[in-house]
Amino acid sequence: MSGRKVVVTGVGGICSLGLTAPAIWDSMMAGAVGFSPLPTFPQGTLRLNLAGSVQGFPDGRIADRTLDHTDRFAQFLLVSAKEAVENAGLAKEDPRWKDAAVVAGSGIGGEVAHDFAFWEMYGLKKPRVNPLLIPKVMANAGASHVSMAYGAQGQVYTVCSACSSSNHAIGLAWMHIQSGMCDLALAGGSESSITFGIMKAWEGMRVLSAETCRPFSKNRSGLILGEGAGILVLESEESALSRGATILAELAGFGMSADAAHLTLPQPEGAALAMRRALQAAQMEPDEVSYINAHGTGTPANDPLETKAIHSVFGDHARKLAVSSTKSMHGHLLGGAGAVEAVTTVMALQHQIAPPTMNFVEPDPECDLDYVPNAARPMPIRAALSNSFAFGGLNAVLAFRTYQA
Amino acid sequence: MFEDTAQKVVDIITSTQKLEPGKVTIDSTFEELQIDSLDGLNIVFALENEFDLDIPDDQAKELTTVRQVAERINALLESRANGAAEPPAEA
Numbered sequence: 423m424s425g426r427k428v429v430v431t432g433v434g435g436i437c438s439l440g441l442t443a444p445a446i447w448d449s450m451m452a453g454a455v456g457f458s459p460l461p462t463f464p465q466g467t468l469r470l471n472l473a474g475s476v477q478g479f480p481d482g483r484i485a486d487r488t489l490d491h492t493d494r495f496a497q498f499l500l501v502s503a504k505e506a507v508e509n510a511g512l513a514k515e516d517p518r519w520k521d522a523a524v525v526a527g528s529g530i531g532g533e534v535a536h537d538f539a540f541w542e543m544y545g546l547k548k549p550r551v552n553p554l555l556i557p558k559v560m561a562n563a564g565a566s567h568v569s570m571a572y573g574a575q576g577q578v579y580t581v582c583s584a585c586s587s588s589n590h591a592i593g594l595a596w597m598h599i600q601s602g603m604c605d606l607a608l609a610g611g612s613e614s615s616i617t618f619g620i621m622k623a624w625e626g627m628r629v630l631s632a633e634t635c636r637p638f639s640k641n642r643s644g645l646i647l648g649e650g651a652g653i654l655v656l657e658s659e660e661s662a663l664s665r666g667a668t669i670l671a672e673l674a675g676f677g678m679s680a681d682a683a684h685l686t687l688p689q690p691e692g693a694a695l696a697m698r699r700a701l702q703a704a705q706m707e708p709d710e711v712s713y714i715n716a717h718g719t720g721t722p723a724n725d726p727l728e729t730k731a732i733h734s735v736f737g738d739h740a741r742k743l744a745v746s747s748t749k750s751m752h753g754h755l756l757g758g759a760g761a762v763e764a765v766t767t768v769m770a771l772q773h774q775i776a777p778p779t780m781n782f783v784e785p786d787p788e789c790d791l792d793y794v795p796n797a798a799r800p801m802p803i804r805a806a807l808s809n810s811f812a813f814g815g816l817n818a819v820l821a822f823r824t825y826q827a
Numbered sequence: 828m829f830e831d832t833a834q835k836v837v838d839i840i841t842s843t844q845k846l847e848p849g850k851v852t853i854d855s856t857f858e859e860l861q862i863d864s865l866d867g868l869n870i871v872f873a874l875e876n877e878f879d880l881d882i883p884d885d886q887a888k889e890l891t892t893v894r895q896v897a898e899r900i901n902a903l904l905e906s907r908a909n910g911a912a913e914p915p916a917e918a
Contacts, residue, residue: 486845487844487845490845490869491865550872550875550876552872553868553869553871553872554865554868554869557865
């Protein structure tokens with residue numbers, strides 16, 4: 423796939439590990455695990471109540487009136503965008519905003535506002551709901567608020583594909599820049615769904631862990647929900663060079679596929695296909711890759727399938743890869759997962775350090791790769807993939823490499 | 828009665844819009860206070876909760892000044908007190 427080179431010039435993030443991308447990175451380097459028991463809910467009792475909630479937010483970065491008009495998932499996206507734009511050194515007056523894209527993933531939309539309003543109606547029998555419920559709940563609210571904050575009038579929309587939402591969003595923004603539709607894009611996604619209703623729904627699927635998230639470890643017992651957001655500032659190479667921006671990495675390729683098989687059981691062939699397509703789009707040989715930020719949910723089903731898919735794509739080189747799941751620390755951000763993990767992957771390239779898979783205590787014969795267990799690892803990383811696989815069998819993989827002029 | 832209602836309306840608009848005390852007066856217009864259509868929805872919601880009444884859509888849309896709001900609320904309260912046709916609040 424040919425087209426213009428797309429580079430990353432800024433990152434922003436928020437999750438239970440920290441309120442900014444550098445804070446998240448520092449936590450990962452320390453092997454921090456950002457899970458804690460949830461406070462009791464007035465709506466009832468949870469069987470499993472561990473989650474990666476963001477603490478100390480809102481933190482003053484959003485004006486009071488904007489807070490009144492937004493759900494938490496949009497607030498996360500707004501602060502990540504603000505951080506990423508500042509990191510990229512882009513002024514609000516920059517003429518690039520006129521045609522800029524904002525493509526943001528969200529699997530669920532404004533679930534905190536939704537859950538609370540319906541609790542008030544159905545549970546507390548209140549006669550009326552917050553009149554801004556509709557514009558708070560709509561899944562595109564995050565992208566829209568970001569576009570308003572910067573005057574971005576280009577390709578602004580939201581992608582909803584469950585746990586692959588953010589990778590699809592970043593991949594589409596990459597396509598917009600590559601094809602010449604725009605020079606600048608804010609791409610990523612956010613999620614905030616640690617509500618009583620959604621926790622019960624995940625409980626019902628029996629994929630939540632009662633103790634912690636242990637991706638690829640034999641005694642893994644499921645995922646832990648997280649929340650937060652991530653944003654990449656993407657630019658055409660010419661745009662970044664012309665304004666003297668610091669280039670953090672190249673977003674070299676994007677691959678997507680559908681399993682077309684089962685609603686919730688992932689298929690290794692589909693995952694492998696998305697990875698192959700990402701490599702092909704990036705014109706990247708498999709042995710150029712040294713790090714993979716895995717989907718790595720810590721469920722019994724995902725981790726062996728992902729391992730198998732990596733073997734099938736990389737052959738002998740699979741054994742030389744460092745593969746880690748940072749979900750072991752920040753939990754599963756669902757529609758926001760790919761965004762925080764893409765930010766992490768860019769920082770891994772910047773720092774030349776693979777973040778760890780924490781809570782890894784027991785090797786599994788079905789998961790036989792190098793998962794960077796329990797400690798971050800300095801290593802040369804020329805290129806890296808970031809995997810997202812969604813319920814519904816939708817797979818999206820991003821390929822990054824260190825920038826070379 | 829009208830003075831009490833007016834003071835409550837001023838207080839509600841002040842808190843809903845997060846304005847400094849004293850900024851909103853009975854003679855303020857929504858335009859002066861930079862109250863847009865979304866803000867208006869929030870204010871009507873807060874007024875309905877405070878006074879436990881329903882402001883019909885067609886009446887809510889016509890409100891553009893603080894005095895109009897206070898007069899409308901007062902009228903609704905009076906018609907309720909007189910047992911008139913104002914629809915009863917639920918709950």
